[in-house]
Amino acid sequence: IAEMKRVPYHIQRDVLDELGVDQVAEKSDFKISAKEKLRDAVRCTGPRFKSCFLSFVPLLAWLPRYPFRENAIGDLISGISVGIMHLPQGMAYALLAAVPPVFGLYSSFYPILIYFIFGTSKHISVGTYAVMSVMIGSVTERLAPDSDFVIPGNDTNSTTLDIVSRDAERVKIAATVTFLSGIFQLLLGLVRFGFVVTYLSEPLVRAYTTAAAIHVIVSQLKYSFGINPQRYSGPLSLIYTVIEVCALLGQTNIGTLVVSIVTIIGLVAAKELSALAARKIPIPIPVELITIIIATVVSWQMDLKTEYGVEVVGEIPSGLQAPVAPAVSLLGSMVGDAFALAVVGYGIAISLGRIFALKYAYKVDSNQELIALGLSNSIGGLFNCFAISCSMSRTMVQVSTGGKSQVAGAISAVVILVILLKIGELFEELPKAVLAAIIYVNLQGMMKQFGDICSLWRTNKVDMVVWVMTLILTVLFNPDMGLAASIAFSILTVVFRTQLPKYSILGQVPGTDIYKPVEDYNQVKEIHGIMIFRSSATLYFANAEMYIDALYEKTGVDVAKLLSHKKKLEAKRLRKEKKAAKKAKKEAKKRDVAAVEAGPDPDTDTPLPRAIILDLSPVNFLDTVGVKTLRNIYKDYGEAGVQVYLCGCQRGVVESMEKGDFFNEKVTKSILFSSVHDAVLYCQQGNSKEVMQGTHL
């Protein structure tokens, strides 16, 4: 106990307890056993053996060590469950991408096999993803609009579409943009650019996916109502489309609408039941598969297509297609879209991958993920796939059904292969409205993200603004431009956050070496004659001027007026000196007396700081404007006779000052102090010396 009192620590603690901020409490969860667990764990981090090739093809590293007995059954069940989900989702998302449904199945096959070889996440289910699909759809419909494929009929009023060549063109476009986005991902991965994803902060990603879901829903309304609105592209196209859809509601196909409503109600009810049943049955009920089977049977039996004019999926060719080269001529017109696809696809996959990596304690290599996704998309693009990422809903199923490794993904690809080769053509009578309904119901989770606004309002208003702005920008400017604008905005918030800092005068917590803002605490005391000033943010070009203004205001010194007064005083003195000079020859001594008289002004009793201490500990970096600002502050106050000291500077800040020629013969590093307390002690010391000198002289 005596040992513990060797420092003035208790005093400090007691004071702070009173202040109510930094309380000291006994930790109950700090047990010896816990520390030992840590020691156990560290044993595992031995020297790392990293073969470049093994890290490039992770399959070779993990497959030979695949714990067959432990994982095989789980992976099998999980793979089949996910494969079954791929079928309806792939077909539905193909609608979003504006390509025939079978290409959604291709996209659920090739890329997944490639990710199986190169991917590092064991749990995410890569494949078709609503947000990516709607982004692809905006490219395909922009570059191959319906209007390009009109076959003029004999009657001038009736026109028909050359749907076959339109779809062929759209598939080519989708495959090409997918190929390009894969190349982008590959390049980003090879130059180790995985960190770009850090710009996709959580509020941004959640708002972005919500906005994308709105785009998805709007794009599917035509299938649900059986109408044919005009295609819009560019900013505000979502608004125009909604208006157009509303205007066309009168032409709704009743049969299609009935199918939509029945399917949505059925799906929602079945999902609720399935959620209730989940506790009893280990494998989730394939609600969507059942839905499309029932819908296909009903559609076929009732002949919905011809009897009620309900649009159906149409021809689904069996088997696989040979690879085709991407359409090089189109590349130029889709660079922006491809880049957005690359970033979004990677962003979604890596954030989901990280969540499960953390949960199941393994590592996801962000650059390798970029390479894996890049290869999946670029090779997939050659096989007419559209861009993939990873789907939250499938991933949840994959994990909950016992999937333990990438093998589950490979098995799901095999399931899709079987469907492609044998079963696919059975679904030709499936109404498109059913697929649209499946999409809506799958987007429930994203819509629930609107609740973020409330929780962010409570926790962090700036992040809420980022959320709302991302939503608005993405809804208005479409997913590609919207993403860029949202990232730019979220980066801007860093500036907003540091541009209006809180400026405080610090005072001493009595009896300690701790200094706190005087406005925050009652008990802290300003030190007589010393002004300690701190900004809550870095000092840089966007707030340098405010820093000076706040400093002058808080210290109660208007340097401009101060200097002007000084000038007047000097002018006065000069005049007196001139007068004196005239009489100088006679009364040589008189001049000195006059000059001395002009010096101290009797009626200035305003308490003034003798020294100013700038606490720079929150400063992260100094730009040239920051260095210049500090130099000006030092100079201005120096001219007015107030010494300025800097404390808490980080190494990099001092280096910036050195390089920026802040220091010279007059201004030495002696004005730097490690802590506020050091600077205060130095000032007080200087003062006591001066007082001593004063009394001795």
Added chain:
Amino acid sequence: IAEMKRVPYHIQRDVLDELGVDQVAEKSDFKISAKEKLRDAVRCTGPRFKSCFLSFVPLLAWLPRYPFRENAIGDLISGISVGIMHLPQGMAYALLAAVPPVFGLYSSFYPILIYFIFGTSKHISVGTYAVMSVMIGSVTERLAPDSDFVIPGNDTNSTTLDIVSRDAERVKIAATVTFLSGIFQLLLGLVRFGFVVTYLSEPLVRAYTTAAAIHVIVSQLKYSFGINPQRYSGPLSLIYTVIEVCALLGQTNIGTLVVSIVTIIGLVAAKELSALAARKIPIPIPVELITIIIATVVSWQMDLKTEYGVEVVGEIPSGLQAPVAPAVSLLGSMVGDAFALAVVGYGIAISLGRIFALKYAYKVDSNQELIALGLSNSIGGLFNCFAISCSMSRTMVQVSTGGKSQVAGAISAVVILVILLKIGELFEELPKAVLAAIIYVNLQGMMKQFGDICSLWRTNKVDMVVWVMTLILTVLFNPDMGLAASIAFSILTVVFRTQLPKYSILGQVPGTDIYKPVEDYNQVKEIHGIMIFRSSATLYFANAEMYIDALYEKTGVDVAKLLSHKKKLEAKRLRKEKKAAKKAKKEAKKRDVAAVEAGPDPDTDTPLPRAIILDLSPVNFLDTVGVKTLRNIYKDYGEAGVQVYLCGCQRGVVESMEKGDFFNEKVTKSILFSSVHDAVLYCQQGNSKEVMQGTHL
């Protein structure tokens, strides 16, 4: 002296002296007399009387108190000198704006009178400015290109331009964009948005003006060579124009080229002579005025226009014109340009105004300046003026010839009025090449700013990158888009600067309460069992992941592996428990023993931190990602048995943590400490307690 030793300060100082960073030296410039000067000065800052109206019309405040005897002569001489400069500059810059020269004279008259009434800077010379003029020129030539005013001749090869209606249209465009930019400035001023200028950091402004000067020079080449290149607009137009000019060099008009070369050589020589003579003559020689007078006389005598085909200024109407309403139909197509004009004009004027305000000790009100410039431009726009700002060269002359207040500006306006009414038409024979030469020579200063690259390379590399990027962006994307791109880039640098922070482990400076990075200083010692971690930058979304990675790496703990090992341990324990459970009925006690055995692992002797202290003093703010990161760190290490403490949090940071639900029953504010030393002492105390408990048990 005894008094001075009451603190352990000397020890600290001595150590730091050894470390060679924070040296203590005696201050020689800290004198008593200096302090008294300050006391004198503070007398001036009495309670402020601020009539709203007087602050809106500063003229009413300062004119009644105008010190006639002191200032009048200086202002008169200065006003006449500046007025004489306005004539050639106004005419030359009108060429830049692609309007007839007389409108440059109008722009040197109306706006200056209005600024005289509303402006707060006493020294800047508002009026035509090269950068603004070239920006106007890009608008006028884009909206009224030559091709719109072609009169097809009888011969299909020869076409003539309808110059009169083209110029009328261009004047209308220039006046309208000027009016709109004035309205923008007015609005920005009324909503107190003067702070926008803080985004225009010094490197940015200097690079921007240099790039604008390049645009100016390129736009004037056609007059110097007497050629007619095609007009380009949009990005890269500068490059295209240079290529076109090079291609047309064969068609150079020799007469024009000779005039250009002679004028440039003459001007440069005269300026050098004038600079040499400046020491002897108080008033600067009006070199430019003399140049245009000589040039006009020569051109008239030699009939350069008809004899040599040299393009001359042409008709200069006498007198003033009645105001006209702006062309409302054009407003939509020039919003971006007008906004850029508003920001640039204000940015240049306020930065120059501030320099002189600081030098001559008075205050420039940034919002009132916006209002003054806004009124100057909007009213000027009605009188067919083009947008004005303030010129460095004229301002220097105004100050050096003894100008002491806005009265000098008013007098210069009167000089221009006299020229407009009486003398203007005399200059009709002036070759345009001479005006172009005057522009080149005036841009010397801006070209010298290229030296910034070297000095910034030495002082601050990031600011150098901002400089170079601003130059490149502005040269490539033209002044309007370039400004926006440059500002965006300079804001991005804040992110770059904080995105790659320096992560350090702190150690104690022996015998003190000061903690410094161990890699920076040899003598600091890490504290056994306690890891003190600091990032040099704010923790936010763009670097949160790196923060965790760096922390894990520096502390030598891979939490992922740690958790996986923990899981394995638990699985082992579970298996043992199961086994034990089987035998449980018989040997109930055996299970406990097994569990205890699984606990501490004997061969883990790796030194591990017992506690981790995160020094958050450089953190300016916390976003939700930051809070989540801290929560994860606390949780992960907590699960591994390492206690995490936070210290140096600012008030705002603690508030963000509170709102972000960082604290709960388990995680209390007791983990917060004011300083690193407090946290260290607390840890050591806790440790000694534990040891004591250990020995006692």
